[in-house]
Amino acid sequence: MFAERLAAVEARVAAACARAGRARSDVTVLAVSKLQPIEALVAAFDAGVRDFAENYAQELRDKSADARLRGARFHAIGPVQTKNAKYIARHAAAFHALDRDDVARELDKRRVGQTPLPCFVEVNIAGEATKHGVAPASVGALLAAVRVLPNLRIDGLMCMPPPHDDPEASRPHFAALRALATAHGLRGLSMGTTDDFEVGIEEGASHVRVGRALFGARPTGP
Numbered sequence: 001m002f003a004e005r006l007a008a009v010e011a012r013v014a015a016a017c018a019r020a021g022r023a024r025s026d027v028t029v030l031a032v033s034k035l036q037p038i039e040a041l042v043a044a045f046d047a048g049v050r051d052f053a054e055n056y057a058q059e060l061r062d063k064s065a066d067a068r069l070r071g072a073r074f075h076a077i078g079p080v081q082t083k084n085a086k087y088i089a090r091h092a093a094a095f096h097a098l099d100r101d102d103v104a105r106e107l108d109k110r111r112v113g114q115t116p117l118p119c120f121v122e123v124n125i126a127g128e129a130t131k132h133g134v135a136p137a138s139v140g141a142l143l144a145a146v147r148v149l150p151n152l153r154i155d156g157l158m159c160m161p162p163p164h165d166d167p168e169a170s171r172p173h174f175a176a177l178r179a180l181a182t183a184h185g186l187r188g189l190s191m192g193t194t195d196d197f198e199v200g201i202e203e204g205a206s207h208v209r210v211g212r213a214l215f216g217a218r219p220t221g222p
């Protein structure tokens with residue numbers, strides 16, 4: 001079941017890479033496992049998945065401690081409160097939703113003694129009123145604040161465009177994120193979900209964050 005969905009996603013990723021003239025090895029697929037039971041992650045791991053992504057800090061902490069997932073990497077992709085930053089600092093392979101300097105300072109403090117935490121600055125690329133992420137014009141200031149922190153490393157930018165039925169609607173936002181990253185000398189681009197990961201890859205994504213296409217619908221909370 002999982003293996004079939006993984007093969008289908010992999011075929012679409014490979015086709016998008018081919019269309020864009022990119023090497024398959026340039027794109028990392030993150031399996032977004034938020035709210036999925038641990039058994040779903042174990043099945044994914046047994047099918048070969050090594051990069052998982054979680055939105056909630058405590059859930060990431062708990063799942064990353066499971067012995068059956070030893071060797072897996074856990075990417076944090078959701079907003080984090082300063083009081084939970086320690087879980088990300090200790091257990092995450094990368095943080096894809098950095099948009100506040102107080103969180104950056106807390107992550108830096110809690111990451112001492114480990115390799116620097118790779119981070120992506122989340123950008124509110126479409127200028128939505130209710131979205132997380134820094135405004136494009138404020139990226140430089142946040143980068144400057146983070147660059148002095150020895151235990152963090154900036155790998156690139158991340159965005160989550162407005163939801164839409166048409167994947168092509170994301171293309172201008174992804175292209176804008178790529179241009180912004182280039183302007184700041186950054187190569188990493190975390191962009192594209194189940195709805196639009198192929199467009200993300202065509203526009204240069206280094207990381208796509210795919211949940212439902214791999215795991216099916218997410219369980220809803222109680």
Ligand SMILES: *Cc1c(COP(=O)(O)O)cnc(C)c1O
Pocket residue numbers: 032034055077078160192193194195209210211212213
């Ligand atoms: C949930 C989530 C995803 C994955 O969404 P799917 O539609 O399940 O692929 C990707 N990125 C972020 C930030 C998310 O919160």
